[in-house]
Amino acid sequence: MPYLVTIGLEVHCQVKTQTKMFCACRTSFGEEPNTNTCPVCLGLPGALPVLNQLAIEKTLLSGLMLGCTSPEISKWDRKSYFYPDMPKNFQTTQFDLPLCIGGGVPLYAHCYPPDARKHIARANKVVRLNRIHLEEDVAKSTHLGNSSLIDFNRAGTPLMEIVSEADLESGEEASAYLRSLQMILIQGGVSDADMEKGQLRCDVNISLRRKPEEPLGAKVELKNLNSISAIRRAIHFEIQRQGEDLDHGIAQLQSTRRWDDERGETQLMRTKEDAHDYRYFSCPDLLPVRTAPLLDKVRPLVPELPHELALRFERDLGVTSYDASVLSSDKHLAGYFEAACDAAIPGKKVANFIINDLLGMLNERALGIDDCPVAAVKLRELLVLVENGTLAASQARGVLAVMFDAADQAPAAIAAALGFKPAAAGELETLVDQTIANNPVEVAAVQAGNDKLLNFLTGQVMKSATTKPNPKQVSELLRARLSG
16 A cells, blocks of 8 residues: 655765864875874874864855754764764764754755656755754774774764755655755855765655654664665665555564665664664863854855756846756856856857757766866857857867867867868859759759758758858858749
């Protein structure tokens, strides 16, 4: 029988800072294990923490971007647990007075998995947030059969925990939530949010019930999922598993499970875990933080969010909603698009060329827009040549390919070197007249309404030309001659 699915997410996001949360050790990825450590992040006796102000500011900036409020005073707490990745046997975190409260994450339509975009239940849905608190990351454990390796380079890295309300109803919505949140955090420069590097990780809470009026079912938590596709698959499996258990009268217990990606199934880790199990108490080594001065400092740094950018692109530059969603999904791409725009070129044409041609060439070379060898101003020069009729769109693509390896050359010079230039005065008209005279049958067919043969006549003119004129100009001249 069908069940109502309720999902909440706890997203752990590393904050982009040069040093760790409570010490001066560097934050980095891929260095030799246990090289960026000190007595503080190793939890040695007598070591005292010092707050990283930038991490606090970036957390508050995240809250402003997501519509959160902040308490006047935010404080630090200790969360007690024993595990090798936290040798102090407690984690310095926040409990009852986190930096950010409330707010929400909009689910952007283009952030849903492609196969689910036609079946979005509610457009412009906003998933409410419960809180965002700041804490220290733990060490990285690598389990090898009967032994484990611990790397403390990651331990102490500033880590935001972004806790949603239980507003999600499917793996598809969870995917859209994570991609939308990822875009917003990157847009604000808060984090690179790279899941492959462990900068963004997620715990998923799922429960099932039969009717809306029934209380929520037992919460099952899926721990430390680190790819959006894995999260979607894990949610699908867990919904099916719980549903089958409930169909057979097997009650669910509050529990924590892990996702085995190779087997495609969740596995029980432990049962029943609540806040009181961690024995939270206020951290005696750190003073509370007054949020007002820091909020005043970061408020001017709040950027245009992706949906705000998209609306402006549609309104001011005339692009479609789809193009606007693509262009606003990456702050570097959005900046490149705006820099390439020109009053002489319709924004829609700039958007089309960037999305259909430039991004395709970048993908072929495994490059991102921020590594693009063609500067936006050079692309603008190229598109001006298309707009004034010097180049056809197909010719512009050829010029762009050369520009990838000769970025310092002017597009006009590359076009001339490739032979893409207007015919000499009167030459094109003479060639058109000769082609009309030499192809009376095709001319008659075109005049009778067979427009396909116009392409044949255009090709004949292009073959006769000493240069490579714009095919569109040739077609327009042919059409004018034949209709005159």
